[in-house]
Amino acid sequence: MEIIPESEWERLIEELVADKGTAILIGATDSGKSTLTRYLIEKLVSRDSVTSFVDSDIGQSSLGIPGTISMKIFGKAEDIEDFSADNIFFVGSLNPAKNIPLMIDGTKKMVNNARKYTELILVDTTGLIYGEYGKALKIGKIRALTPQHIFAIQRYDELEHILTMIEDIKIHRIEASQMVKKRSRETRIRYRKKRFDEYFDKTKLVEFLLDGVSFFYNGRQLIPKEVDFKEGTLIGLNHNEDTKALGILLDLENTSITFKSPIQSVKGINRVILGDINLYEQEVNILL
Ligand SMILES: Nc1ncnc2c1ncn2[C@@H]1O[C@H](COP(=O)(O)OP(=O)(O)OP(=O)(O)O)[C@@H](O)[C@H]1O
Numbered sequence: 446m447e448i449i450p451e452s453e454w455e456r457l458i459e460e461l462v463a464d465k466g467t468a469i470l471i472g473a474t475d476s477g478k479s480t481l482t483r484y485l486i487e488k489l490v491s492r493d494s495v496t497s498f499v500d501s502d503i504g505q506s507s508l509g510i511p512g513t514i515s516m517k518i519f520g521k522a523e524d525i526e527d528f529s530a531d532n533i534f535f536v537g538s539l540n541p542a543k544n545i546p547l548m549i550d551g552t553k554k555m556v557n558n559a560r561k562y563t564e565l566i567l568v569d570t571t572g573l574i575y576g577e578y579g580k581a582l583k584i585g586k587i588r589a590l591t592p593q594h595i596f597a598i599q600r601y602d603e604l605e606h607i608l609t610m611i612e613d614i615k616i617h618r619i620e621a622s623q624m625v626k627k628r629s630r631e632t633r634i635r636y637r638k639k640r641f642d643e644y645f646d647k648t649k650l651v652e653f654l655l656d657g658v659s660f661f662y663n664g665r666q667l668i669p670k671e672v673d674f675k676e677g678t679l680i681g682l683n684h685n686e687d688t689k690a691l692g693i694l695l696d697l698e699n700t701s702i703t704f705k706s707p708i709q710s711v712k713g714i715n716r717v718i719l720g721d722i723n724l725y726e727q728e729v730n731i732l733l
């Protein structure tokens with residue numbers, strides 16, 4: 446896809462190169478956030494500014510797999526060709542409103558990770574901006590990350606209820622590009638399915654059995670029988686808080702779990718994060 450830049454985007458690049466720091470991109474669904482992010486990454490890298498990208502859009506993830514927050518460091522042009530994550534944080538849901546603290550924690554974790562390696566970080570976000578949930582999520586993320594820049598992409602003034610709450614952060618109000626193509630619900634579902642199919646490439650899947658691990662769901666530890674988890678549930682395979690890979694639940698009994706995953710080995714995996722996305726049912730089709 447060819448990106449047609451808006452003339453005001455050039456100024457954003459100059460400011461990022463000069464100021465460095467973290468920039469969070471916010472806007473409604475189909476406002477052009479991910480396209481602008483991609484454009485900025487390409488331009489910054491071509492100017493030798495090593496840039497991290499944190500993709501906190503769990504619905505229409507451009508870097509990671511849906512249901513995850515992810516990050517990657519872009520140091521050179523070749524890194525852009527391989528648009529896949531260096532690190533992931535498994536949220537386990539496609540609905541950002543389901544657990545806002547977890548969304549904020551996960552984004553913060555990926556940004557902190559990025560800050561260890563790069564001075565420039567771009568954070569893409571979900572299109573959830575309306576209502577109390579939208580406001581809580583966006584303001585929560587901004588307060589947790591304390592970015593240097595907010596890139597607020599609007600068609601009208603739909604972000605103002607969030608922006609009026611912000612102090613001491615440079616807000617760049619950007620008009621949504623006329624080139625944005627609205628994506629239908631079906632296109633969004635198809636996109637997610639494609640991402641999952643690529644990740645869970647049948648030729649690479651191996652069946653594993655793990656016993657004695659801790660289970661987490663929706664941000665807290667639990668004993669699996671508290672909630673009924675069905676075959677096909679998307680799971681995160683963690684070492685402590687770090688998600689190493691994803692898997693598909695086959696069977697869960699007391700402390701033992703069987704699943705399929707493209708992971709090479711389960712050495713070090715001591716936590717299984719249970720999600721509420723079922724790849725065998727059609728929950729992949731909700732929301733953003
Ligand atoms: N400047 C542009 N030039 C060309 N095409 C564009 C441009 N901006 C957006 N588009 C098109 O519009 C589509 C939607 O834009 P984009 O994915 O950036 O929106 P978004 O705000 O990230 O949406 P979501 O909230 O669903 O993640 C893109 O897939 C792309 O095809």
Ligand SMILES: [Mg+2]
Nearest residue numbers: 478479502505
């Ligand atoms: Mg997007």
